[in-house]
Amino acid sequence: MSTGTIAPPPISGRQWLTLFVLIGSGFMLSVDFSILNVALPEVGAGVGLGVTGLPWITSAYALPAAGFTLLFGRMADLFGRRRLFLSGMVLLTGASLLGGLAANPEMLLTARALQGLATAMALPAGLSLLTTTFTEGSLRERVLGLNGALLSGGFTVGALVGGTLVSLLSWRAAFFINVPVAVVILVLTPYLISESRVPDRGRLDLPGAVTVTGGLLAVIYGVIERNLPSAVVGVLLLAAFWRIELRSPAPLAPVRILGRPTVKWGNYAGFVIFIMEPAMIFLTTLYLQKILGLSPLVTGLIFGVPGLAAVAAGVIAGRVIGRFGNRAVLTVGLAVQGLATLPLVFLGADRAALMVLIPALFVGFFGHVTCIVAYTVTGTSGLADEEQGLATGLTSMTQQVAITVGIPILSALAATQSVELAGIHLALSVDVAVTLASVVLIWFGLRPRGERRTAAAGVPVPEEAGRTGHR
Template sequence: MTSRQRLVLVLLLGSQFMISVDFSILNVALPAIGRGLHMATVDLQWVTTAMMLPSAGFALLFGRLGDLLGRRRMLIVGMALLAAGSLVGGIAQEPAVLLAARVVQGLAAAAATPAALALLTASMPEGPLRDRALGLNGTVLGSGFVVGALCGGLLTDLLSWRWAFFVNIPVAAVILAAVPALVAESRGARVRLDLPGAATVTTGLLALVFGVTSAAQYGWGSPWTLVALGAAVVLLAAFWLIELRSAAPLAPVRVLARRTVKYGNLGGLVTFAMESGVCFLLTLYLQKVLGQNPMETGLTFCGLGGMCIVGGMVAPRLIGRFGNRAVLAGGLALQAVSTAALALTGSHGGTGALLVLLAASTAGGFGHVSAIVGYMVTATSGLPAAEQGLATGLASMTQQVGVTVGIPVLSAVATAAGAGASGLHTALLVDAAVVLAGSAAVAVGLGRGRRAPVSAA
C-alpha cells in the first residue's frame, strides 16, 4: 500500500471500529445507567435495542444511497450523526433522551458502516491487497465488540457511564476533518431509487429485529412478538416480489441469488449472531456465577480480543493459501468447537472453570474473526465497483441483524432451559450446534474452489 492508502485505510477502519465498539460499550454499564436515570431493569434492554433497530433496518437502504449519492458523503453523514448522538446521550438526564440518542447512533451505524466498507473495497483491487484490508476490517469488527465491553467496564468503574458516550466525540471529529481531504468520492451508476423496495425492506427488517428483541422481554408467544414477526415475513416477501419486477431495483435479485452473496452472508449472519450471544452469556456467567465486577468482566475478555487481532492478520494469508470457502467454513467450525467447550465451565466457578473459559473464548475469537474475513471476502467478491455499495450494504445488514438477533434468541434458550449455569450451558451447546450447521451449509453451498469465480451464480 502507498502512504496515502494507509492513511485512508486507518480512517475507514477507525470509523468501523468506533461503530463496533458502540454496540457493546454500554452492555456492562446498563446497571449503572439504570441507577443514574432511574430506569426499571426490564426497560434497560431498550438501551441496546434502540441502537440495533435502525442500524439493522436502514443498513441496506443507506448502502444503496451511498452508491447513488456518494459513499464518502454517507460516511461523513454517519460520523456527524455518531458525534451528535454521543453528545446527547452523554448529557441525557431522562431515559427518553438517552434512547433517542441511541437511535441516532443506530442511524450513524447504518450510514457509516456500508459506506466505509464500500470505500475500502472500491479503492483496493480484488485479490491479496483487498483481502489484507478486509482482514484488518475483520479485526476491528471482531475486536471492537470485545474492546467495547472492556472500555465500558473501565469507564463505568473509573469515571461514569456517560464517558462511554463522550469517548466517541473526539474520534468522530478527527474522521470528519480528515475524510474530505484524504478520501476520494466514490459512487455507482446513477439510477432512480427504488422507493417501494426501500420502504418494504426497511420496515420489514425493523419488524424482524423488533419481533426478535421483544421476544426476550414478552416471550415468543406474545401478541407483540407474533405481530411483528408476521409483519416481517409479509414485508420481506413483498420486497422480493417488488425486486423481481422493478426496472431499477434496490437489490437486484440476480445479485441476491449469487452463491457468493448468498452463502457468504449466511456465514456472516451465523458468526455474528452466535458470537454476540456467546459474549452476552459469558458476561452473565462472569458476573452472576463468578461474582466479577464490570472491570473484571471486561478484562476477562482480553484474551478473546487479542486473538481477534491475530485472526485478522492471519486470515488473509489463509485465504491466499486455502481459499475463502475453506477459511469461512473452517472459522465457523472452530468457533463452534470453542463454544461447545465453554459448556465445560463449572456451575460454581473456580480456577479450573475460569481457565477453560479463557482458553475456549480465546480460540473462539480466532475462529470468529477468520469467519468474518472469509464472509467479507466472499460476499463482496466478483461484483463490479458500481455494485460494491449494494454488496457492502448487504454485508453490513447481515452484521447488524446478526448482532441484534443472537442475544435475544440465546437468552430465550437459556431461560427455557432453567435458571443459573445449567441454562447458560444449554444455550452454549445450542449456539455451537447452529454454528456447526452453518459451517457445513457454507462448505457445501460454495462448492469447491479457492475463490468463487466472478461469474458464479
C-alpha cells in the same frame, strides 16, 4: 502445495491514512455498540430510566443500525459513498453530544437511536470505500483482515473502555469520547478520499426501500420483545420486498446479485457467525458472574485477554485467504468457532473451569475473526464497483441483524430450563450444533460451478476450482 499467489503490492503512505480513517471509523462504531452495556444501571439511574427500560438502551441503538443498513448501503452506490459516510459521522457527532447531555430517558433513547442510524449510514459506506479503494485480490484481503480484527476488537474494547470511563469519570464520558474521534475523521476524509462516481445513476427503489426497512424493523422488534404479531408483519413485508424486487425495473437489491452463491452463502455464514458468537459471550458472561460469582472487571479481563487472538487472526486471515481461498478459510474458521464452544457445554460451577474456558476463548476468538474476514471477502467478491455499496450493505446488515437477534433467541432458549446452569448448557449446545451444521451447508453451497456440474458424474475437480472470489 503452492498456489502461485502473487504478493500484494505495498500500501502507500496515503493509503495508510485512508485505512486509518475508514478502519478507525468502523472500530469506533463497533465500540459504540458495546460501550454502555457494562454500565446500564449507572446510565439508567443517571436519567431516571427504570430497570425494565434498561434493555432499550441497547435496543434503541440496534433497531435502526440493523433496519436501515441495506437501504443506506444502496444509497451510497446511487448518491455517493463519501457523502453518506460523512453524513453518518456528522450524525454520530450530534447524537453523541445529545447522549452525553441527556437529562431524561427520552433524550437518552433518542440519542441511542440516532447513533444506530449513524452506524447504518457510515458502516456500509465506509466498507464500500475500502473495497473500491483496494482492488479485489490479495491487497483487499489484507485490508479486510485488518478491518475485521479492529471491528471484532471494538466490541471487547468497548466493554473494557466503558467500564473504565464509568469508574473514573461518568457514564456521560462514554458518549463524549466519540466526538473528538469523529471530528478528526470529518477533517481528514475530504483530503484523502474522493467521491465515488456512478456512470448511470439509477433512481431509488422506494417501494423496495420501505418494505425491506419496515420488514427488518418489525422482525427485529418482534424478536427483541417476543412479539409474534410484529414478527409476522415483518415477515410479510420482507416477502413483499422480494416480490417487488422481482418486478422492479431498478430494484434496491437486484435478485441476480442476491442469488449469487458468494453473496447468498457468504451472508448466510455471516448470519451464523454473528448470531452464535455474541450470544456465546453473553451466556458466558452470565456463567462467570452468576454461577462463578466473578466481578464485572474480572469478567472483562477474561474476555479481553483472549481478545488479543482476534487481532492476530485479522492480520493473518487475509494472507491465508490469498493462499487457500475464502471457501476453505471460511468453513475451517467457522468449524473452529463451533468446536471451541463445545467444551463450554460441560463446564461446572467450580472456578477450576476457568482452566478450560480461557484457552477455549483464545481458540474461538481466533476462529471467529477469521470467519468475519472470510465472509466479508466472500460476500463482496466478484461484483462491480458500482454494486459494492449494496454488497457491503448486505454484509453490514447481516452482522447487525444477527447481533441483535442472537442474544434474545438463545437467552429465551436458556430460560426454558429451571436450573440456570442447565439453561446455559442447552443454549450453548444449540450454538455448537447449528454452527457445525452450517459448516457443511456453506462448504457445499460455495462449490464452484464446475465442481457442481461434475460432482454427480464423479469427475475430479482441480484444487484451484475450490477458490472463490478470485477471477
